Amino acid sequence: MHRHDFLRQLHHVYKPHNYLEIGVNDGRSLALSRVASVAVDPAFKVVTDISCDVHLVKATSDDFFARKDPLLHLRPGRNPFRAFARKDPLAWFGDPVLELSFIDGMHLFEYALRDFINVEKHSRWSSVIVLDDMLPRSVDEAARDRHTDAWTGDVYKVATVLRQHRPDLLVVPVDTSPTGVVLVFGADPDSTVLRDQYDSLLTEYVVPDPQDVPDEVLTRKTAVAPEAILRADFWPALSRARNVRRPRSAYAALRRRIESLTE
Numbered sequence: 416m417h418r419h420d421f422l423r424q425l426h427h428v429y430k431p432h433n434y435l436e437i438g439v440n441d442g443r444s445l446a447l448s449r450v451a452s453v454a455v456d457p458a459f460k461v462v463t464d465i466s467c468d469v470h471l472v473k474a475t476s477d478d479f480f481a482r483k484d485p486l487l488h489l490r491p492g493r494n495p496f497r498a499f500a501r502k503d504p505l506a507w508f509g510d511p512v513l514e515l516s517f518i519d520g521m522h523l524f525e526y527a528l529r530d531f532i533n534v535e536k537h538s539r540w541s542s543v544i545v546l547d548d549m550l551p552r553s554v555d556e557a558a559r560d561r562h563t564d565a566w567t568g569d570v571y572k573v574a575t576v577l578r579q580h581r582p583d584l585l586v587v588p589v590d591t592s593p594t595g596v597v598l599v600f601g602a603d604p605d606s607t608v609l610r611d612q613y614d615s616l617l618t619e620y621v622v623p624d625p626q627d628v629p630d631e632v633l634t635r636k637t638a639v640a641p642e643a644i645l646r647a648d649f650w651p652a653l654s655r656a657r658n659v660r661r662p663r664s665a666y667a668a669l670r671r672r673i674e675s676l677t678e
C-alpha cells in the first residue's frame with residue numbers, strides 16, 4: 416500500500432480533529448486532510464487542490480516551532496463552527512493538542528529527531544505521530560549525502576532512539592511503499608528525555624556515509640502490514656480516549672491491544 420493511501424485511511428479510522436504536516440512539497444499528503452491543519456515547509460510548491468482549513472507556513476520546522484503560539488490556528492475557539500463540534504471547553508480555549516501529525520520534512524536524523532521532540536510537546540498519549548521514510552530499501556537510499564532519486568536519508572535512526580531511550584512510547588513500523596512509515600503512540604508532552612540527551616544522541620548517531628542500516632530495517636522483518644493496522648479494533652477506543660481526554664493511566668490497556676499486532 417502506498418503511503419498516501421495509508422495516510423488517507425488513517426484519517427478515516429482515527430478521525431482526528433486536527434492535522435500537522437511537516438514537509439508539504441507539492442501538497443499530495445496535505446490534500447488528504449479534511450480537518451483544521453497546519454502545514455510547514457520552507458519551499459512548498461502546492462499544485463494539488465487542498466480541501467481543508469489550513470495555515471500553510473513558509474518556514475523551516477525549527478523556525479515554526481520557535482514562534483509564539485505556533486498552533487494558534489488549531490484552537491477550536493477561533494472558529495465558532497469548529498468549537499461547536501467539540502464538546503470539551505478545554506479544547507476550545509486551551510493550548511491546541513495535536514491529534515495526527517505527519518513528519519516528512521528534512522530527511523536527516525537530527526532534523527527528524529527535533530521535529531519529533533517539538534511535535535511531542537504539543538501531543539498527548541492518545542495522539543498519533545507518523546514519521547515517513549523510516550524503512551529505506553538500500554544503504555544508498557539511507558545516505559546522509561543524497562545521491563539517489565528516492566531518498567530517505569538516515570531518519571530511520573529516530574525509531575532506534577525512541578525504542579532505546581523512550582520505552583514508554585510504542586513505535587510501530589509499517590510496511591508502506593515506497594519507503595515505509597513508523598507510527599508512534601503514547602506521546603508524553605512532559606518528557607524531557609530526548610531534549611536532555613539531544614547532544615549526546617547526535618554524537619552517537621550522526622556518522623559519515625555509508626550508514627550501517629540494520630538488516631531488520633532493510634528487510635522490514637518487524638514491519639506490520641498497513642492493512643492489518645488499519646483494520647485493527649483499537650482505533651475507535653483511541654479516538655474516544657482522545658476526544659474525552661482520558662488520563663494517561665488509560666494508555667496501558669490500549670497499548671497492549673496495539674502491541675498485540677506487532678507480535
Ligand SMILES: C[S@@+](CC[C@H](N)C(=O)[O-])C[C@H]1O[C@@H](n2cnc3c(N)ncnc32)[C@H](O)[C@@H]1O
Nearest residue numbers: 438439440443444456457458475476519520521
Ligand atoms: C518528501 S517532501 C514532502 C512530501 C509530502 N509530505 C508528501 O507526502 O507529498 C519533503 C519536503 O520537506 C521540505 N523540507 C526540507 N527541509 C525542511 C525543514 N527544515 N522543515 C520543514 N520542511 C522541510 C522540503 O522543502 C520538501 O518539500
